[in-house]
Amino acid sequence: MRRIREAYGRFMQGRYGCNGVDEFGRFLSVAAFIFVLLSLIFRKVFIFYWIGLALLVYCYYRICSRNFDKRYRENESYLNLRYNRAVFIQQFRRRREELRTHRIFTCPQCRQKVRVPRGKGRIAIRCPKCGSEFVKKS
Numbered sequence: 001m002r003r004i005r006e007a008y009g010r011f012m013q014g015r016y017g018c019n020g021v022d023e024f025g026r027f028l029s030v031a032a033f034i035f036v037l038l039s040l041i042f043r044k045v046f047i048f049y050w051i052g053l054a055l056l057v058y059c060y061y062r063i064c065s066r067n068f069d070k071r072y073r074e075n076e077s078y079l080n081l082r083y084n085r086a087v088f089i090q091q092f093r094r095r096r097e098e099l100r101t102h103r104i105f106t107c108p109q110c111r112q113k114v115r116v117p118r119g120k121g122r123i124a125i126r127c128p129k130c131g132s133e134f135v136k137k138s
């Protein structure tokens with residue numbers, strides 16, 4: 001058992017995986033697991049199996065890789081992508097919340113978007129950009 005551990009340690013020396021699994025690696029292994037699981041459920045859909053296998057191979061390829069720089073950058077772009085997605089979802093939620101309490105009108109003169117609170121009846125709206133007024137039901 002010690003021999004195996006030693007051999008493994010020697011093999012892992014200078015490889016990307018020796019510092020533990022990074023976030024992208026964790027994502028890949030979870031995705032691989034999901035696809036393998038799907039392939040077990042949908043036995044006739046072979047694509048799940050192949051995708052799962054490809055992800056698993058890629059995951060191990062990264063662990064065994066000696067190109068730290070490239071793997072590091074891969075992880076960086078993955079983290080960026082995840083961050084952008086979180087920001088996008090947050091903005092989407094905020095906009096949806098805003099539409100519940102406010103209405104957005106477009107100025108007929110300059111196409112500027114104007115936000116007014118809902119439920120105030122017919123109101124005159126002054127465009128903050130060009131100063132023209134228009135009447136809308138809020």
Ligand SMILES: [Zn+2]
Nearest residue numbers: 107110127130
């Ligand atoms: Zn305007």
